[in-house]
Amino acid sequence: MGNDYTRLRVAVWNANCPGKIKHCVWRAISDILPTRSYLSKRGVKVDPQCLACGTSVEIIFHVLCACPFAKAVWFGSKFGFRFSHHASSFKDWLCDVLVGISKAEFCLVMILWAIWKERNSHLWEGSRASPDQVAILAASWLSDYTMANSVPHIQRSIRPPKWQPPPDGWFKINVDGALNCALGLGGVGVVIRDSRGNFVSACIKRFTSVFQADHIELLAVCEGLRLGSSLGLSWLALECDSLNTVQAILSRNPDSSFLCHLFEDARTLLSQLPEATLSHVSRLCNGAAHRLARFSLSVNDFVFWLEDPPVLIQYVLSKDCNLL
Ligand SMILES: [Zn+2]
DSSP states (O other), X not given: OHHHHHHHHHXXXXXXXXXXXXXXXHHHHTTOSOOHHHHHHTTOOOOOBOTTTSSSBOOHHIIIIISHHHHHHHHHSTTOOOOOSOOSSHHHHHHHHHHHSOSGGGGGHHHHHHHHHHHHHHHHHOOOOOHHHHHHHHHHHHHHHHHHTSOTTSOOOOOOOOOOOOOTTOEEEEEEEEEETTTTEEEEEEEEEOTTOOEEEEEEEEEESOOOHHHHHHHHHHHHHHHHHHTTOOSEEEEESOHHHHHHHHHOOOOOSTXXXXXXXXXXXXXXSTTOEXXXXXXXXXXXXXXXXXXXXXXXXXXXXXXXXXXXXXXXXXXXXXXX
């Protein structure tokens, strides 16, 4: 754990963002950010409950990660995080997250700052932004800051992450899940392309009695592996935009939740495809699967395409391959 904290310290202080934000995140890690719970414990007469949801004590991990408001911001951000695991502290959570992201992606500290700033505006000014607005604000701060600090005369373009074709001879499977919590409906979208970005196959499938994002993402991974396997493909690079799901499958830790059988299914399917890989990818690289997953909520059961892609994703497929 000591090494993890050292990596965390290095990552925070090397993050591509203003110093005040690094200080804010470091105070959160050090458990000294003045949350309502922190102030209450120190004798300040303040309601320790979270201002945004009113259902939990406002500790640092809650306000930045576990609160429904914060969760919605993370989900709306380019990371597309869906929180389900229960870290014991904000520091432990950030250590876990660090495992799954590159140094360049550590700009996520900008999102932490945006959530904290929104919480302060809510508290002190009574103003309220939507989770989407907070996610967009964080992205625009990051882009402004990066532009302002780019070295002149050297061409440094800030390109958003983009879908990448797999190596020659490989197939890439993108999967995604979508939810309609009110109806308990979940849908998955799967797209398979070859190393030139050519469409190979796709499918959508709808499930009932699904209420959690982690559940539908796990079903999406299983469907992706099943489709690849049923087509006789073995050199498969499967990408999913839920970091939690990828980490949970790869960690092989025993899981006692109601999803444990599905985790076992995913691991068994992976083990039957020894050349297959599973990795996390930004939502920006997962547009085709995302569209299909959304669409699947409105159709019955299962639809499958081979060779000719559905019209719904033709634009995204072309864009991914620089054809537009
Ligand atoms: Zn809350």
